[in-house]
Amino acid sequence: MSGTGTLTLTELKLFLRDPASTIVTIALPVAIVVVFGVIAQPNGNKDPIMTYFPTMALALGLAQLALNLTPTTLAGYREKGILRRMSTTPMNPAKVLTAQLAISFGLAVAAAVMVVLVGHLGFQFTLPAHIGGFLAAFALGCTALFSVGLLVAAIAPSARVATGIGVGLFFASLVFGGVFMPAENLPPFLVRIGDFTPLGAAMQSLRASWSGTMPEPLHLAVLGAYTIVAGLAAARLFRWE
Template identity: 85%
Template structure:
């Protein structure tokens, strides 16, 4: 096994020792689908609002992982001097960052698969009708949200600050992104603001692809823009010690 592979496996075992993180990233999205599946009974109708529930579960889990878990973990490693000590060994700190990203992406994919399968097989939520659009939205959403999360980790001087900033962004994103409540029930100006947030663009892209249409170019462009801008800023500002 390569050095990066060994480090990824070790970091994954450390992640599993924190049951709260596992529940938040995988258990919570699945639980949301189960609860709303029991309440809404999606198999009994074709109301477009039904695309909200599985998309919301995915968006919530990914946002939790990207904006809360990842920044706090990396900032705590910097604060404890782990990155600085690694810089004196052949295991470069960049490999730790790669390992964290691989774990996060793997968890996001696992959560997505479980949400889709549990929702469809258990409660007859429809499968994403535009599969190509769903994949594009999911991958761009992951890239955009993790880029923002890494930017938080890059500028936060401590794990406490990273947690505070991440939690603030998380809850603001839920409100403006059409996650806390369906876009159909929000004032138009909030929906418009959400179109230009990474979580809002991600949520609307997921719902569009779930309903059978291609995500709007605006939403995909917003996700791509956050990926590039936040990703470059994170790379430029990130410090290992």
Template identity: 45%
Template sequence: MRALGKLTAVEAKLFLRDPGAAIVVLGVPVALLVVFGLVPGARQPSEDFGGKVPLDTFIAPLSVAVLLAMLALTMFPTAMATYREKGVLRRLSASPVPPVRLLTAQLVVNLAAALVVVLLIVGFGAAVLSMALPANLGGFLLVAVLGTGALFSVGLLIAALVPTGRTAGGVGAAVFFPMLALGGVWVRKEDLPSFLQPVADVLPLGATLNGMRETWSGGSPELLQLAALVVVALVCGGLAARFFRWE
């Protein structure tokens, strides 16, 4: 445990020293919240959102879901593939510290970054923009945990299959952007064609976002959303464990 703690501390320092990480992890979600939150009418009930406040029922969940997806699908697999490319994992395999601890340390750092920014989004939104907190907190936490597991399992599968960090970034982006289009991010699920709306609840990012939207306004996540997140986590996690290579 002591070795894991030291390795996690080192990975955290490397994460914080990368200015791009701070811009992506902090800047993008907070910018989404602020820019869209200051749009006229965003903090007032709207008929387009079923009489609910857009900031609470769409913009805030969107900021959280996009943050999780960026960490899981781009930053995490890129870091792991870069370590493999540079031989870090191979050298660790010959040391007393098993490579799996590096994987664990990377997961801990990324999950900690996600937690900090989620708290920042919720705290900043509540204090500055008068944003309401999730009305169904238990349901929100359930969706957040399952969504994080599903998204990071996809990121782990990417890291397991690609040979280099640059390739991991490209593959992660190729997975991330279609989820934005089809998951209800660029266009709300309700505004998608009817045949695409179930797709938005099956894709990991869409299921996370739409489940958070439901719980933020006091409802419950749909069974399809929860089931999709569990299936993705199990399938992608299992495939990643099967094909992951340290060299």
């Protein structure tokens, strides 16, 4: 196994030793689908509102992972001097970043699979009807949100500050992104703001693909823009010590 692979496996073991992280990342989205499955009893109902429940669970778990867990972990490594010490070994800090991103993306995929399977097999939520659109929305949603999370990690001097910024962005994203409440029930100006936030664009793209249509070009473009701009900014500003 390569050095990066070994490091990724080690980081994954460290992650799984923290029950709270596992619960937030995977168990919470699944629990949300179960709760709303019991309440809504979809049974194959194709009402557009039914696309809200599984996509909300996915978006919530992805936002927690990208905006809270990832930046706090990386900022903590910098604060404790782990990255600085690793820079003197063949296992350089860049490989830590690669390992963290690989784990985060893998966990996001695992959570998505669990939400789709539990929702469909357990409560007959419909499956995403536009597979290509769903994959595009999910992939771009991941890259956009992880880029924002890495930017937080880049500018935060400590894990505590990273947590504070991440939590603030997390709750703001839930309000403006149509996660707390379906977009149909939000004032139009909030929906419009949400169109230009990474979580809002991801949420609307996932809902569109779930109902059988390709996500709007605007939403995909917003996700792509966040990926490029926040990603480049994070790479430029990130400090290993």
